[in-house]
Amino acid sequence: MEPRQGAQAIRRALAVLRILAAGREDGVPLAEVVRATGLTRPTVHRIVHVLIEEGIVERHGKSGRYAIGNQVPELALARPRPSRLLIVANPSLQRASAEIGDTLFLTVRTGNDTLCVDRRIGVYPIQVLSIEVGARRPLGVSSAGVAILAAMPAPDARKIIAANEKRFEAYRTDVATVLGEVTAARRLGYGMREIGLVQGTKSISTWIKTPDGQPAAAMTVSAVRTRLGPRREQEVAEILLREARMIEQAIGS
Amino acid sequence: MEPRQGAQAIRRALAVLRILAAGREDGVPLAEVVRATGLTRPTVHRIVHVLIEEGIVERHGKSGRYAIGNQVPELALARPRPSRLLIVANPSLQRASAEIGDTLFLTVRTGNDTLCVDRRIGVYPIQVLSIEVGARRPLGVSSAGVAILAAMPAPDARKIIAANEKRFEAYRTDVATVLGEVTAARRLGYGMREIGLVQGTKSISTWIKTPDGQPAAAMTVSAVRTRLGPRREQEVAEILLREARMIEQAIGS
DNA sequence: GCCTCTTGTCCATAATATGGACAAGAACGC
DNA sequence: GCGTTCTTGTCCATATTATGGACAAGAGGC
Numbered sequence: 374m375e376p377r378q379g380a381q382a383i384r385r386a387l388a389v390l391r392i393l394a395a396g397r398e399d400g401v402p403l404a405e406v407v408r409a410t411g412l413t414r415p416t417v418h419r420i421v422h423v424l425i426e427e428g429i430v431e432r433h434g435k436s437g438r439y440a441i442g443n444q445v446p447e448l449a450l451a452r453p454r455p456s457r458l459l460i461v462a463n464p465s466l467q468r469a470s471a472e473i474g475d476t477l478f479l480t481v482r483t484g485n486d487t488l489c490v491d492r493r494i495g496v497y498p499i500q501v502l503s504i505e506v507g508a509r510r511p512l513g514v515s516s517a518g519v520a521i522l523a524a525m526p527a528p529d530a531r532k533i534i535a536a537n538e539k540r541f542e543a544y545r546t547d548v549a550t551v552l553g554e555v556t557a558a559r560r561l562g563y564g565m566r567e568i569g570l571v572q573g574t575k576s577i578s579t580w581i582k583t584p585d586g587q588p589a590a591a592m593t594v595s596a597v598r599t600r601l602g603p604r605r606e607q608e609v610a611e612i613l614l615r616e617a618r619m620i621e622q623a624i625g626s
Numbered sequence: 627m628e629p630r631q632g633a634q635a636i637r638r639a640l641a642v643l644r645i646l647a648a649g650r651e652d653g654v655p656l657a658e659v660v661r662a663t664g665l666t667r668p669t670v671h672r673i674v675h676v677l678i679e680e681g682i683v684e685r686h687g688k689s690g691r692y693a694i695g696n697q698v699p700e701l702a703l704a705r706p707r708p709s710r711l712l713i714v715a716n717p718s719l720q721r722a723s724a725e726i727g728d729t730l731f732l733t734v735r736t737g738n739d740t741l742c743v744d745r746r747i748g749v750y751p752i753q754v755l756s757i758e759v760g761a762r763r764p765l766g767v768s769s770a771g772v773a774i775l776a777a778m779p780a781p782d783a784r785k786i787i788a789a790n791e792k793r794f795e796a797y798r799t800d801v802a803t804v805l806g807e808v809t810a811a812r813r814l815g816y817g818m819r820e821i822g823l824v825q826g827t828k829s830i831s832t833w834i835k836t837p838d839g840q841p842a843a844a845m846t847v848s849a850v851r852t853r854l855g856p857r858r859e860q861e862v863a864e865i866l867l868r869e870a871r872m873i874e875q876a877i878g879s
Numbered sequence: 880g881c882c883t884c885t886t887g888t889c890c891a892t893a894a895t896a897t898g899g900a901c902a903a904g905a906a907c908g909c
Numbered sequence: 910g911c912g913t914t915c916t917t918g919t920c921c922a923t924a925t926t927a928t929g930g931a932c933a934a935g936a937g938g939c
Contacts, residue, residue: 379896380676382635382927387680394704403886413929418887423633427640428737437886441704447736449702450743450760451647451694483700484681490703507703632927635896656917666898671918690917 385412386420391484392540393430393441395509400433400440409540458590459491461623462581465616466493466592472612475596476500480517480578482589485533486510487518490590501595503571511537513551514544516576517591520564522555524580524588530555544570563610564591567598575601579613584625592617638665639673644737645793646683646694648762653686653693662793711843712744714876715834718869719746719845725865728849729753733770733831735842738786739763740771743843754848756824764790766804767797769829770844773817775808777833777841783808797823816863817844820851828854832866837878845870 392409393401401409407417421439424430431442462479470477470493479491489508494500504515512518512533522530534551541547558564564578578593594601594609601609645662646654656674660667674692677683684695715732723730723746732744742761747753757768765771765786775783787804794800811817817831831846847854847862854862 377672377675377679379672380635380639381895382633383639383673383676384680386633386636386639387682390701394701397704398706404884414886415888415929416927419630419632419927420636422630422887423636426630427637429640441701443705443709444736445698446702446705447734447741448643448647448694449699450741451650451762452696452699453651453758453760456696481700483697488700488703505706507706509704634926638896657915667917668898668919669896672896675918 382420385410385416386424388412389417389420390424390429390441390445391486391509393439395486395511396438396440397507397509398440400431400436400438402436402438405543406439409543411539456490458581458620458624462491462590462592462620465620465623466491469493469592469594469612469616470495473594473609475594475600475609476502478504478517478591478593478595480515480521480591480593482512482521483509485512485536487512487515487521487591489517497596497600499597499600501569501571501574501597504595510544510570511540513537513555514541514546515570515593516564516566516578517593518564519551519554519558519566520578520580520591520593521588522551523558523564524582561610563614564593565606569595569598571595573598577601577606577609577613579610579617581617581620581624584621590620592620635673638663638669639677641665642670642673643677643682643694643698644739644762646692648739648764649691649693650760650762651693653684653689653691655689655691658796659692662796664792709743711834711873711877715744715843715845715873718873718876719744722845722847722865722869723748726847726862728847728853728862729755731757731770731846731848733768733774733844733846735765735774736762738765738789740765740768740774740844742770750849750853752850752853754822754824754827754850757848763823764793764797766790766808767794767799768823768846769817769819769831770846771817772804772807772811772819773831773833773844773846774841775804776811776817777835814863816867817846818859822848822851824848826851830854830859830862830866832863832870834870834873834877837874843873845873 388410389406392406407414421430428444429442431440474495474497477493478489480487480489486509489504489506492506512522534548538548566576569576574595575598576593576595578591580588581590583589592613641663642659645659660670674683681697682695684693727748727750729748730746731742733740733742739762742757742759745759765775787801791801819829822829827848828851829846829848831844833841834843836842845866
């Protein structure tokens with residue numbers, strides 16, 4: 374798969390779109406897109422404004438930030454069915470959520486990003502709700518991303534981490550830290566972050582591989598840190614690992 | 627709004643995507659994309675294959691057809707909320723569906739296309755179900771498209787019809803026919819097709835305008851032709867017109 | 880007022896996307 | 910089998926297109 378050429382502009386436009394997607398409803402300022410993509414400002418400006426004319430991007434009146442526009446969900450309607458993963462993961466999420474009681478996430482890999490595609494609220498009265506379906510982050514900044522990186526061949530993981538370098542700053546991390554976390558996750562057998570993206574939370578993630586051995590998703594539990602001591606971390610990890618293996622089975626069949 | 631330049635390739639890629647979206651799950655053969663966009667084959671080929679590498683387009687193994695890929699719904703997750711129109715139209719659709727009993731559609735305009743965004747099945751035992759949420763067609767080939775064209779200034783409508791010319795052939799119609807239907811719809815006050823896209827069906831559509839006077843959507847009833855004689859056509863049209871006005875009110879407030 | 884941040888625009892230039900021409904595969908008829 | 914007519918895929922010289930340095934103009938802080 375040597376990169377086909379003659380379409381630089383299209384690839385750049387898509388890179389811009391993926392950064393804008395990470396900004397969700399609020400959008401992203403132009404300068405941030407410039408930073409994250411490494412493109413020059415005139416180029417990003419031109420791309421973004423053409424995409425606005427085409428209805429693919431919107432500009433928020435007040436803030437001037439750029440966000441994914443209306444036409445993207447319209448194009449998405451061409452694919453009506455929910456993904457196979459979402460269907461086969463459903464019973465596992467149900468079970469694990471009931472057993473654990475804390476917030477559960479299903480996160481997929483898409484390019485160099487993680488994307489939260491499902492969330493289950495548990496029964497415990499304190500729940501970490503900051504991450505929503507649709508949340509998108511560079512691979513490496515969340516425990517789910519660390520888990521997915523840990524499950525792939527080290528050179529591939531390193532490549533992705535290097536590609537995301539420019540975006541790490543916005544999440545207050547860096548290449549060295551991420552590499553360390555990935556190594557730790559490989560040793561542990563699951564991804565973990567003592568300091569979640571939200572203050573005072575802790576997350577545990579297991580990876581889910583497709584039949585060809587590539588990690589495609591992660592299952593994550595997030596809770597206030599005090600609820601995930603060493604003992605309970607072990608318990609939760611075992612449940613997640615068990616369900617992850619079941620989902621892998623279900624994908625295969 | 628003079629078209630900004632320096633992004634021909636991006637605009638072309640989007641034109642390709644919109645054609646692919648009309649093909650839904652089944653996708654569209656390359657030759658058809660070439661026809662519909664008016665681009666040359668090498669250009670379309672290059673664009674489509676770059677989009678495949680980027681995950682925006684997929685190729686169906688068996689048929690070799692090209693279709694909207696996984697990443698499009700993934701990008702769409704960045705916009706979680708359903709559109710305002712869908713929310714405010716809900717009670718009207720409910721009411722009209724109950725009153726009429728035949729299948730009801732809500733269709734929006736997106737660029738030069740119509741896009742079905744909601745469908746309600748009625749109580750009558752024979753229902754026209756061939757059009758699904760996500761169905762996308764050139765403006766002019768469905769009664770909803772005719773209604774929307776009829777509700778806009780004649781020069782704008784003519785421009786769109788001309789732009790869609792190359793795509794009409796696939797739907798067995800042409801510019802002259804569409805122009806005739808639009809004129810008829812203007813006179814009637816609603817759009818109508820004695821011969822629906824599906825054999826033996828008939829459709830009636832009313833337009834819905836935004837506060838600025840631009841038609842943004844249409845509400846359609848489709849039924850087997852025998853169920854929509856002149857008398858009932860009148861009745862159904864009155865209900866649709868009443869509800870369309872109510873939706874317009876609701877959008878404004 | 881000044882400074883620093885952002886976004887927006889211009890235009891000469893180089894690099895990029897273009898499409899004519901050619902090739903190969905698939906489906907059909909005979 | 911062979912010819913015909915579809916389709917899709919590839920090459921590469923060319924000119925058109927996208928690029929980005931430089932400059933400008935707002936917006937906000939102090």
